[in-house]
Amino acid sequence: MNVSLFITCVSDLFYPNVGKSVVGLLEHQGAGVDFPEEQTCCGQPAFNTGYYDETRTAAKHLIKVFENSEYIVSPSGSCVSMVRHFYPKLFEDDANWQSRVKSLGERIYEFSEFMIKVLKVTSLDATFPGVATYHQSCHMSRGIGVIDEPLQLLKMVNGLELKDLPYKEDCCGFGGTFAVKMHEISEKMVAEKAQHIQSTGAQYLVGSDMACLMNIGGYMHRHKMPVRVYHVAELLYEGVTKSENKQSTVS
Amino acid sequence: MKTSNLPFHERVDTAFQDDFLQESLKKAQEKFRTGKANTYKPLGDPERWRKRAEEIRKHTIDNLDYYLDILANNIEKRGGKVFFAKTAAEASQYVTDLARSKAVKTVVKSKSMISEEIHLNQALEKLGADVIETDLGEYIIQLAGETPSHIIVPAIHKNRKQIAELLSKVAGKELPDDPPGLYQFARKVLREKFLQADLGISGCNFAVAETGSLLLVTNEGNGRFTTTFPKAHVIMMGMERIVPRWKDLDTLITLLPRAATGQKITTYLTAISGPRSENDIDGPEELHFVIVDNGRLNAVGSKYQEILHCIRCGACLNICPVYRHIGGHAYGSVYSGPIGAVLSPVISGFDDWSELPYASSLCGACTDACPVRIPLHEMLVDLRHDQIEQKLSPVTERMAFKMFGKMTATPKYYTTGLKAGKTMLNLFSSREGIEGGVGKLKNWTNERTFPSPAPQSFRSWWKSRKKNNDVKEV
Numbered sequence: 001m002n003v004s005l006f007i008t009c010v011s012d013l014f015y016p017n018v019g020k021s022v023v024g025l026l027e028h029q030g031a032g033v034d035f036p037e038e039q040t041c042c043g044q045p046a047f048n049t050g051y052y053d054e055t056r057t058a059a060k061h062l063i064k065v066f067e068n069s070e071y072i073v074s075p076s077g078s079c080v081s082m083v084r085h086f087y088p089k090l091f092e093d094d095a096n097w098q099s100r101v102k103s104l105g106e107r108i109y110e111f112s113e114f115m116i117k118v119l120k121v122t123s124l125d126a127t128f129p130g131v132a133t134y135h136q137s138c139h140m141s142r143g144i145g146v147i148d149e150p151l152q153l154l155k156m157v158n159g160l161e162l163k164d165l166p167y168k169e170d171c172c173g174f175g176g177t178f179a180v181k182m183h184e185i186s187e188k189m190v191a192e193k194a195q196h197i198q199s200t201g202a203q204y205l206v207g208s209d210m211a212c213l214m215n216i217g218g219y220m221h222r223h224k225m226p227v228r229v230y231h232v233a234e235l236l237y238e239g240v241t242k243s244e245n246k247q248s249t250v251s
Numbered sequence: 252m253k254t255s256n257l258p259f260h261e262r263v264d265t266a267f268q269d270d271f272l273q274e275s276l277k278k279a280q281e282k283f284r285t286g287k288a289n290t291y292k293p294l295g296d297p298e299r300w301r302k303r304a305e306e307i308r309k310h311t312i313d314n315l316d317y318y319l320d321i322l323a324n325n326i327e328k329r330g331g332k333v334f335f336a337k338t339a340a341e342a343s344q345y346v347t348d349l350a351r352s353k354a355v356k357t358v359v360k361s362k363s364m365i366s367e368e369i370h371l372n373q374a375l376e377k378l379g380a381d382v383i384e385t386d387l388g389e390y391i392i393q394l395a396g397e398t399p400s401h402i403i404v405p406a407i408h409k410n411r412k413q414i415a416e417l418l419s420k421v422a423g424k425e426l427p428d429d430p431p432g433l434y435q436f437a438r439k440v441l442r443e444k445f446l447q448a449d450l451g452i453s454g455c456n457f458a459v460a461e462t463g464s465l466l467l468v469t470n471e472g473n474g475r476f477t478t479t480f481p482k483a484h485v486i487m488m489g490m491e492r493i494v495p496r497w498k499d500l501d502t503l504i505t506l507l508p509r510a511a512t513g514q515k516i517t518t519y520l521t522a523i524s525g526p527r528s529e530n531d532i533d534g535p536e537e538l539h540f541v542i543v544d545n546g547r548l549n550a551v552g553s554k555y556q557e558i559l560h561c562i563r564c565g566a567c568l569n570i571c572p573v574y575r576h577i578g579g580h581a582y583g584s585v586y587s588g589p590i591g592a593v594l595s596p597v598i599s600g601f602d603d604w605s606e607l608p609y610a611s612s613l614c615g616a617c618t619d620a621c622p623v624r625i626p627l628h629e630m631l632v633d634l635r636h637d638q639i640e641q642k643l644s645p646v647t648e649r650m651a652f653k654m655f656g657k658m659t660a661t662p663k664y665y666t667t668g669l670k671a672g673k674t675m676l677n678l679f680s681s682r683e684g685i686e687g688g689v690g691k692l693k694n695w696t697n698e699r700t701f702p703s704p705a706p707q708s709f710r711s712w713w714k715s716r717k718k719n720n721d722v723k724e725v
Contacts, residue, residue: 007709013669014702016709035713040665046652048613050635050644054656061660089629138614171572175612182610183694184263188576189612190699218699221684 002032004069006062006108008076009041010210011231018075018210021237022111026073028240029119039065044082048176052090059087063100071118072108075233077140078209080110085143110140111233112150112208121153126239127246129159132204132230133197137212138171150208150232157239163200170196174215190219198225206230252339252368252599254398255583259606262581272408272578279407283569286513287620294505304506305624307499308560311491315551315559318460318493319542325463329525331538335490339369342543346485347374349539350450353483355380357447361469361477362386363454364402364563365487365543367585371452383444385473387437391417400579402586403511403565408578441473451481451535455488456563457503458540459522461496465540467521468507470514474521484526484535490542491559503562506622510566546598554633555597560623561590567617567627573610582607589617589627596634601643608634666710673704680704 003026011018026033043058062083066072074080084105091097115121134151141147154162173179173189180186193216197205205220205227207213217229230238255262266272291297311318323333336342342365350358358380360366372382372393384393388406392399394417399405406414415428418436426436453474457466465486467474478484494500508514527534550556568574568588579587584595584604592607608631617627638644658668679688680703688696695701 009669012709013673013704016705016707016712019709020712035710037710037713038662040659040662041655043659046655048632048635049648049652050608050632050637050639051649051652051656052636054652054659057656058659138612138616142615142619169616171612171614171616173572173612175614178609178612180691180694182573183697184260184267185573185576185610186612187698188267189572192572192576214702215699218684218695218701221700222686222698 001030001071002034002069003071003073003114004066005033005035006039006042006066006072006074006079007035008074008079008210010214011075014214015210015231018231018234021231021233022073022075024237025115025233025240029115029121031119034069036065036069042079042082044079045176047082047086047090048178056090059083059090059101060097063087063097063104066104066107067100069107071114072104073111073114074108075111075231076209076211077110077137077144077146078211080108080113081139081143083108110144110146110149110208112153113144113146116149116152121156124153124156124236124240125243126156126236127158127243128235128239130204131161131163131200131202132206132235133163133165133200133202134168134232135165135172135193135197135205135207135212135216136168137207137209140208141169146208150206153232153236154206157236158243160235160239163202165200166196172212172216174212176211179215186215187219190215194219194223194225197227202227204228204230204235206232206235208232252584252586252595253603254580254585257583259581259583259610262583263577266576266578266581269408269578271410271413273576275407275410276575276578279401279404280569280575283511283513283566287509287566287569288513290509290513290515294509300502300506301622301624303502304562304622305560307494307502308562308623309557311493311495311499312551312556312559315491315493318495319490321495322458322460322463322493323540323542325460326525326538326540327463329463330528331463331525331540333540333542336541336543336545339543339545342369342487342541342545343371343374345539345541346371346452346487347378349483349485350375350378350380353449355450357444358382358450358452359385359441359444359448359477359481360389360451361453361467361474362389362405363452363487364399364585365454365489365545366452367399368489369487369543369545371487380450381444383441383448385441385444385477386469387434387471387473390437390441394418394421398580398585400587401565401568402563402579402588402590408580441476445476445480448477448481449483451477451479451484453478453484453486455486455492456507457500458486458488458493459495459497459500460493462524464522464524466500466504467519467523468504468517469521470512470518472519474519478521478523478535479533482535483537483539484523485539485541486523488540488542490544490547491561492563507562507564510620510622511564511569550597553597555593555630557625558590558593558597558630560625561594562623563590564622565590566620566622570616570620571611572614572616573612577610582610589631590625593627593630593634597630601638601641605638605643608632608638669708673708676701676704
C-alpha cells in the first residue's frame, strides 16, 4: 500500500517531528510512504478569513499534487475537514473541478482515522508510561466526525493512563486568524481550556491538530504549567520506539 | 436593533471586567447544556428530530409568501386584523397609531424580541404611555434601562443583589435579596399593571397558518394576562415565525423548550385564535397581527435563507464559547450569540455589524446545537467573504492573502516564503520560543508563547532522508 503524506504548513515549519512520526508509524505498519514535494497549504487560513478565490488557487494546486496518490494521510483533522467538507462547497459551481475535488476528498484521511479505518490497526507494541489527556479538536470531531479513533490508538499504548478531559467538546480558542484578530476572546478561551487540562492532573496533553496544540501549549508554556504537548502520532511513535529499544536490550 | 454606540472591542472589554457576568454565563450554559442533553435523550435519535424540524422550516420558508397569505386570511376570518410592516418604522408607526387612537395610558408587554428589534417601547413611551415589560427578566432589564443580553433569558447578566436594588427603587424601600420575596413583589406590581392596561403586546413563538392562531411559549404566565386582560392585543411577529399546520408545530414544540432551557415542556403553552367571540368569557375585543419584514426578505433567495429557519431557542448562545466569555451586550445587537452574529448583518448590512462575523472561532458548536440545523458557522465564513467582496476588509490583509494564494500555487515561492517567514520569526526567537514580537504576532504573544520555526523543516528533512536512502540503495 502506498501512502502520500500531506504534512500541512504548521507541521512542516514548526513541528517536523509530527511528520517524521507519521512516516515512522506508517512504515512500521508496512506501508510505503512518499512525500510529494510540490505540496503547499490546503488554503484554510485564506478560507476561514473569507478569501475564497485565493483558497481555490491553493485547492487546485493541492488537488493536482495528490492526483495520483492512492491514499493521502495528514496529521491534521482540520486540514482534512477543509478538503473533504469545504472544497466541494468552493467548487460547487465548477463542473470541471467537481469530480477531482470529490476524488481527493475520498482518498484523504486524518492520521488516526487512517490507522483505524484503513490499516485496521488493533494493537501496537508501544510503551509510554505516564498520564495523558486528549483534546478533541473541533474541526476533526465536528467536521469529519473523527472522535474515537485517536483514543482507540492511545488505549493500545502500554503504561499510558488516559484521563477524560472535562468539557472536551469545547473549542480551545485557536480558530485561525481569530486567535490574533479577536485575541482577547481567544485568550479567555485558551485560559479556560488550560485550566480544564490542569484539572485532570495529566502530564501530557495529546491532540490531533498542531494548530490547537500550538495555541494551548503556547498558553501553558507562558503560564508555566508543566504539561508536555504531543501529537497522537508523536506519542505513538515514541512509544513504539521505546518498546523496540527495550526488546533489543532484552534480546 | 442596535443596542450600543461603543466600539466592539470596548464592549468586549466591559464584559471581561464584569466578574458576575463571567460567572453567571458559565453557570447558565452548564445548566442548559445538561438540561438539553437530558431532555433530548428520551427522544431517541435526535438527528431524526432535527432533520424533520429542518424539513418543516425549509418547506415553510421556501413557500413563505404562500403560508403568510393563508395565515393572514385565516386571522381575518376570525376577526383579527393583519398589518404587514416592511420596515421597523412602519411596524412601530402602526402600533403607536393604534395606541394614540385608543388614548392608551398603560401598555403591558410579554416577551417579544421583535419589539426590541424595532425599539417599540421607546416609540410608545414618546406618546406618554406607561409601557411595562411583564416577563420578569424583561422587567428587570427595563428597570435597569438595558437591553436583553440573551434571546430567551434577557437578564442572565444580573445577579440577585442587582435585581433587589432595582426592585427596591420601585418599592421605595430596601428589599432583601431573596428570590421568592422579590418574585412576590414583582408579581404584585405587575398584577396591578395588568388590571390597568388598555393595550397588551405580545411576541409570537409560532403563528399557525391553517387556523390563523398565535402560539406563545412561556413559563411565568404573564403571557396569558397580557393577551387576555387588555381590550386590545397586538401580536408582534417576525415574518418567518410561521408553521403551516398544527401537526408541524408538534415537532417544533417538542424541540424548542428542550433546545432552549432544557425543559421538556414549558409551564404555559398559550394558543390564541382571534379576538373574543360572543361565547368567550374573556379575551381582547381587538386583535392585531403585525407581521414584520425589517430586512428578513433580504435573506430569501440568498445563501442566507436558512437563517430564517431559526426558531429563537437560544441553543447556539447556550453552547457558544465566545458568547460565554463576552455575553450578549458585546454583540451590540438585540440578537446576540451565533444567531445574532449572522442575523444582524444579514437583515441590516455591515455598517453596524462588521466585526460580528469574526467573533467566532468557527468551532461549529452552534451548528451542532441548532435544533433546525442552520449551518451558522459556515454562514459566518460567508459573511466574512461578503465583506471582502465589498472591499470592507483591510487592504494589507487583502494583499497578504493575494500573496498567500500565489505562494500556495507555486511551490518555489512557497518554500521561499516559508524561509522568509522563518528568518523573520527567528528575529524574535529565543530558546524557549517567541515571547514578544510586533503587530499580529504580538496579539498572539500577549498571553501565549509562539513556537520558533524548527531548525530543519519537515520537507528539508525528507529531502536529506531521501538522499541518504538513495545513496544506501546505490
